[in-house]
Amino acid sequence: MELRSFKNQVYSELAEMTRALANPHRLEMLELLAQGAASVESIAAETGLSVANASQHLQTLKKTRLVASRKDGKYRYYELANTDVFRVWMELRQLGFSQNAHIEKLIRDFRTEPGTLECVTTDDLLQRLRKRQAILLDVRPRQEYEQGHIASARSIPVRELMDQLNALPRDREIVAYCRGPLCAMADDAVQLLKKKGYRASRLEIGYPEWKTIGLPVET
Amino acid sequence: MELRSFKNQVYSELAEMTRALANPHRLEMLELLAQGAASVESIAAETGLSVANASQHLQTLKKTRLVASRKDGKYRYYELANTDVFRVWMELRQLGFSQNAHIEKLIRDFRTEPGTLECVTTDDLLQRLRKRQAILLDVRPRQEYEQGHIASARSIPVRELMDQLNALPRDREIVAYCRGPLCAMADDAVQLLKKKGYRASRLEIGYPEWKTIGLPVET
DNA sequence: CAATTAATCAATCATATTATTGAATAATAG
DNA sequence: CTATTATTCAATAATATGATTGATTAATTG
Numbered sequence: 001m002e003l004r005s006f007k008n009q010v011y012s013e014l015a016e017m018t019r020a021l022a023n024p025h026r027l028e029m030l031e032l033l034a035q036g037a038a039s040v041e042s043i044a045a046e047t048g049l050s051v052a053n054a055s056q057h058l059q060t061l062k063k064t065r066l067v068a069s070r071k072d073g074k075y076r077y078y079e080l081a082n083t084d085v086f087r088v089w090m091e092l093r094q095l096g097f098s099q100n101a102h103i104e105k106l107i108r109d110f111r112t113e114p115g116t117l118e119c120v121t122t123d124d125l126l127q128r129l130r131k132r133q134a135i136l137l138d139v140r141p142r143q144e145y146e147q148g149h150i151a152s153a154r155s156i157p158v159r160e161l162m163d164q165l166n167a168l169p170r171d172r173e174i175v176a177y178c179r180g181p182l183c184a185m186a187d188d189a190v191q192l193l194k195k196k197g198y199r200a201s202r203l204e205i206g207y208p209e210w211k212t213i214g215l216p217v218e219t
Numbered sequence: 220m221e222l223r224s225f226k227n228q229v230y231s232e233l234a235e236m237t238r239a240l241a242n243p244h245r246l247e248m249l250e251l252l253a254q255g256a257a258s259v260e261s262i263a264a265e266t267g268l269s270v271a272n273a274s275q276h277l278q279t280l281k282k283t284r285l286v287a288s289r290k291d292g293k294y295r296y297y298e299l300a301n302t303d304v305f306r307v308w309m310e311l312r313q314l315g316f317s318q319n320a321h322i323e324k325l326i327r328d329f330r331t332e333p334g335t336l337e338c339v340t341t342d343d344l345l346q347r348l349r350k351r352q353a354i355l356l357d358v359r360p361r362q363e364y365e366q367g368h369i370a371s372a373r374s375i376p377v378r379e380l381m382d383q384l385n386a387l388p389r390d391r392e393i394v395a396y397c398r399g400p401l402c403a404m405a406d407d408a409v410q411l412l413k414k415k416g417y418r419a420s421r422l423e424i425g426y427p428e429w430k431t432i433g434l435p436v437e438t
Numbered sequence: 439c440a441a442t443t444a445a446t447c448a449a450t451c452a453t454a455t456t457a458t459t460g461a462a463t464a465a466t467a468g
Numbered sequence: 469c470t471a472t473t474a475t476t477c478a479a480t481a482a483t484a485t486g487a488t489t490g491a492t493t494a495a496t497t498g
Binding site for chain 1: 222223225226227228229230231232233234236237238240241242243244245246247267283284285300301303304306307310311312313314315317318319321322325326329401403
Binding site: 039040041051052054055056059071073074075076 | 443444445446447
């Protein structure tokens with residue numbers, strides 16, 4: 001085969017895959033699927049799309065093997081094809097943050113609105129957990145917690161937090177985490193906890209990032 | 220700001236950047252620019268595009284700040300905005316290789332045609348260089364070598380190799396490298412060297428990968 | 439079996455992307 | 469200053485993408 005033709009083919013295949021990533025809804029879906037498998041209906045609800053539209057987008061992702069799916073009863077569950085897909089999403093997000101001041105500003109503005117900026121780093125958290133200084137809280141929907149969570153975390157979905165406050169000790173610091181740096185669940189939880197007199201802060205990353213860098217998880 | 224509106228804005232910005240990546244010619248340009256700055260004319264020639272078309276693509280990359288440009292005399296030189304851009308390209312390429320069997324097959328078929336499959340790994344090369352068992356050859360165009368190359372490498376562009384064979388000792392193994400895993404220059408060089416009775420093999424990665432993982436380079 | 443539910447399909451319209459062409463700028467050389 | 473060279477701009481046409489709609493398929497429930 002001729003060199004130019006070879007190059008054209010390889011770059012075209014890679015561009016086709018990249019094009020499948022290059023849509024705001026599909027990026028959001030990838031981040032959602034990084035939490036674990038989900039049905040078309042739940043993905044549509046979470047992203048605010050119609051079911052037909054969500055289904056079309058998922059098929060676009062599937063065509064380039066970025067996601068896989070299996071059918072269970074009348075539901076079809078989609079999931080990330082492998083961890084490399086999430087790695088690419090992490091790198092893209094990182095690049096966006098470093099290149100696009102507008103994105104950084106959007107996040108900064110959104111975060112400071114509720115007045116909860118303090119983030120706990122991963123190293124910080126590991127230390128505090130070792131010294132039993134902190135309690136780790138997974139505030140994602142329970143179904144996501146059950147598909148996998150950070151080792152030693154307990155589950156109180158942010159929607160149930162108000163009703164379960166008495167289950168939390170007031171003498172220890174609480175660290176909340178959620179889906180990742182773009183997710184607001186942990187922010188909301190921290191805001192509520194602080195208002196109720198707890199010492200609380202959010203973890204800077206989410207469950208998929210924790211898992212991807214190889215730190216201990218449970219199922 | 221409302222949560223959905225915030226998410227829509229962030230994902231849209233990230234998707235816009237990803238869309239700038241999602242074109243075969245632009246991916247090829249990024250790989251080329253990873254070797255160093257280049258003028259529009261040379262990029263157009265290397266990628267086989269018309270100058271006007273290449274210019275348009277470069278402006279698409281520039282709009283999302285993936286590349287930067289500076290004018291010098293009547294030439295305008297484009298270069299990667301920062302190393303994160305190349306990291307993303309590496310991850311995308313890696314994902315393509317792992318997800319798309321067709322891409323792997325294309326590369327395997329192209330490589331085995333000249334019958335030169337043996338690749339030297341990075342660790343291998345470092346060892347052999349330490350023991351002075353191997354000579355390292357940069358076979359990219361001289362202009363790229365001059366913008367940066369692997370420490371201790373000498374430059375013989377693949378086009379000049381035939382005329383400079385007598386400058387190479389026959390008693391040591393020769394390791395050739397070029398632009399990266401998708402580039403055929405090192406393959407061509409190895410093929411020629413072997414035909415002339417040298418022991419030769421190619422490095423599995425190229426200069427930009429070497430530099431990105433933090434190994435020693437020279438300018 | 440009919441009704442319900444989850445997901446996909448197929449068609450359509452509006453919008454975006456890309457290659458091509460020729461004209462317009464901008465810097466340099468003679 | 470004029471000619472040349474490198475690049476960009478602007479307009480166009482062909483093609484691709486994405487949201488919407490209503491119909492269809494497949495599994496489950498009563």
